[in-house]
Amino acid sequence: MRGPNSTVVEELPDGITLERNRDLRGAMRSLWWRRALLCCVAALPVLALLNFFGQHPTTTSAASPEAGLTVTAPSRLRSGLIFQVKVSVTAHQEIGQLQLSFDEGWWESMSVNSIEPEPSNENSHDGKIVLSYGNLPAGKRLVCWIYFQANPTNVGNRREDVELEDGSRVLARVNRSLTIFP
Numbered sequence: 001m002r003g004p005n006s007t008v009v010e011e012l013p014d015g016i017t018l019e020r021n022r023d024l025r026g027a028m029r030s031l032w033w034r035r036a037l038l039c040c041v042a043a044l045p046v047l048a049l050l051n052f053f054g055q056h057p058t059t060t061s062a063a064s065p066e067a068g069l070t071v072t073a074p075s076r077l078r079s080g081l082i083f084q085v086k087v088s089v090t091a092h093q094e095i096g097q098l099q100l101s102f103d104e105g106w107w108e109s110m111s112v113n114s115i116e117p118e119p120s121n122e123n124s125h126d127g128k129i130v131l132s133y134g135n136l137p138a139g140k141r142l143v144c145w146i147y148f149q150a151n152p153t154n155v156g157n158r159r160e161d162v163e164l165e166d167g168s169r170v171l172a173r174v175n176r177s178l179t180i181f182p
Contacts, residue, residue, distance in 0.1 A: 048078075052076075053076060053077070053078050053181045055074045055076075055077050055078070055081055055083055056074060056076075057072050057073055057074050057084075057086075058072070058073070058074070058075045059071070059072045060072075060174045060175070060176050061174065062164075062172040062173055062174045063172060064092075064171050064172045065092060065093070066091070066092055066093045066095065066166070066171045066172075067089060067090060067091050067092055067093070067095060067136075067164055067171045067172055068088075068089070068090040068092065068172065069087070069088070069089055069162065069164040069171075069172040069173075069174055070086075070087070070088040070090075070174075071085065071086070071087050071088075071162050071174045071176060072085070072086040072087075072088075073085040073086070073160070073176070073178075074178070075176065075177065075178060075179065076178070076179045076180075076181065077150060077178070077179075077180055077181070078150070078180070078181050078182075079150050079151065079152050079153065079154045079155055079180050079181065079182055080149070080150060080151070080152040081149070081150055082113065082147065082148070082149045083147075083148055083149075083150070084145060084146070084147055084148075085106075085145070085146040085147075085148065086143065086144070086145055087100060087143070087144040087145075087146070087162060088141065088142070088143050088144075089136065089141065089142045089143075089144075089164055090140075090141045091136045091137065091138050091139065091140055091141070091142075092138065092139075093138050094135070094136070094137050094138045095135065095136040095166045095171070096135055096166055096167065097132065097134065097135070097165075097166055097167040098132070098133040098134060098135070098136045098142065098164070098165075098166065099130050099131065099132050099133070099164075099165040099166070099167070100119075100130070100131045100133070100144065100162060100163070100164060100165075101125070101128045101129070101130045101131075101162065101163040101164075101165055102128060102129045102130075102131070102160075102161075102162055103127075103128055103159050103160055103161045103162070104127045104128065104158075104159075105158035105159045105160040105161075105177075105178060106129065106148075106160050106162075107129055108154075108158060109150070109151045109153065109154035110148045110149065110150055110151065110154065111148065111149040111151060112146065112147070112148060113147040113148065113149060114145075114146070114147045115131070115144065115145070115146050115147075116144070116145045116146075117133075117144065119131035119132050119133055119144075120132050120133060120134050128163075130165075131144070150180055154180050155180050155181065155182050156179075156180060157177060157178070157179045157180075158177065158178055159175075159176070159177055160176040160177060160178045161173060161174060161175050161176060162174045162176070
């Protein structure tokens, strides 16, 4: 029974079909595509929670008869994160002019928050940053902590090698790389 104000639609509006809009024919296929897309979007935070995108530190070491060098730092991280680098030097023989030489990749689009202990001298040589710590007697150990922040626009892959030098002579070299995700 129709009321006094009801109207009868004799034609369907343009773009509307009874099979698709009333009977929902073909909607199940579309529904599965939407669910799959939603799962892909939801996978990103899950991967981040599982530390896929970084900040878990890795340790890389090198040794020579004169000294040992160990660098502990993340190899993957997200832009904008603050992270810590630990550089440890163990002298097997006396090192007269201990210098740590860092590749450009350590400093490119990075902010340095702190270096502990402070080096006696900071220098640049062939694009590398050189931190000088003076004399390190045989059997002694120097641990250097550097606190960085990856700038928010910093994305990509780069080399992060570190050399341990006695003056201009290379004692040990650690080869590393860093991947920064957006």
